[in-house]
Amino acid sequence: GAGVSQTPSNKVTEKGKYVELRCDPISGHTALYWYRQSLGQGPEFLIYFQGTGAADDSGLPNDRFFAVRPEGSVSTLKIQRTERGDSAVYLCASSPSINSEQFFGPGTRLTVL
Amino acid sequence: KNEVEQSPQNLTAQEGEFITINCSYSVGISALHWLQQHPGGGIVSLFMLSSGKKKHGRLIATINIQEKHSSLHITASHPRDSAVYICAVRINAGGTSYGKLTFGQGTILTVHP
Numbered sequence: 328g329a330g331v332s333q334t335p336s337n338k339v340t341e342k343g344k345y346v347e348l349r350c351d352p353i354s355g356h357t358a359l360y361w362y363r364q365s366l367g368q369g370p371e372f373l374i375y376f377q378g379t380g381a382a383d384d385s386g387l388p389n390d391r392f393f394a395v396r397p398e399g400s401v402s403t404l405k406i407q408r409t410e411r412g413d414s415a416v417y418l419c420a421s422s423p424s425i426n427s428e429q430f431f432g433p434g435t436r437l438t439v440l
Numbered sequence: 441k442n443e444v445e446q447s448p449q450n451l452t453a454q455e456g457e458f459i460t461i462n463c464s465y466s467v468g469i470s471a472l473h474w475l476q477q478h479p480g481g482g483i484v485s486l487f488m489l490s491s492g493k494k495k496h497g498r499l500i501a502t503i504n505i506q507e508k509h510s511s512l513h514i515t516a517s518h519p520r521d522s523a524v525y526i527c528a529v530r531i532n533a534g535g536t537s538y539g540k541l542t543f544g545q546g547t548i549l550t551v552h553p
Contacts, residue, residue, distance in 0.1 A: 369544055386540070432482060
């Protein structure tokens with residue numbers, strides 16, 4: 328079956344612009360996670376959803392970052408007033424439940440010029 | 441100090457060698473994951489374990505909960521095993537298991553023919 332998909336695969340934007348990154352989880356997976364990976368580093372947690380609600384958003388770095396999952400499937404990570412330090416690969420993962428194995432998408436590489 | 445530490449950071453081996461990558465953590469956990477990431481590629485889950493040992497093909501993962509340590513072994517290594525191997529834990533604090541993963545920095549493995 329289809330795995331986790333993320334769009335776009337690459338996004339180049341200018342400092343100060345707004346971007347949206349999309350994640351399509353595996354069908355039926357109730358838990359959805361967003362992570363961020365900077366070059367040469369391990370991923371870092373941003374936020375995760377159980378169904379439609381954000382169960383833990385403690386990893387969002389500041390109020391420029393926001394994520395939604397209105398129908399409990401697709402999620403969108405939104406970044407306002409982008410900064411060069413936001414450049415990273417944004418990874419999405421989903422799992423059948425919060426205690427299950429996580430399945431990762433290919434990531435979106437965001438470059439802020 | 442990171443909650444999850446991996447060693448070594450870089451590992452170079454000749455084809456056929458037995459490889460060990462180590463992961464130590466300093467928090468209570470409900471599960472530990474070993475993940476593989478190829479250059480420019482997504483993350484693939486290799487193992488999720490909470491006790492004992494698991495084997496899949498040439499890969500073996502072990503965990504010692506008392507010592508807060510896990511190892512990933514690759515037998516008869518091959519150049520196609522070249523990738524970044526990442527250890528990640530799901531923290532269990534005060535009896536509450538959190539869905540998000542906390543990652544190590546990764547181990548870059550290069551296997552030469």
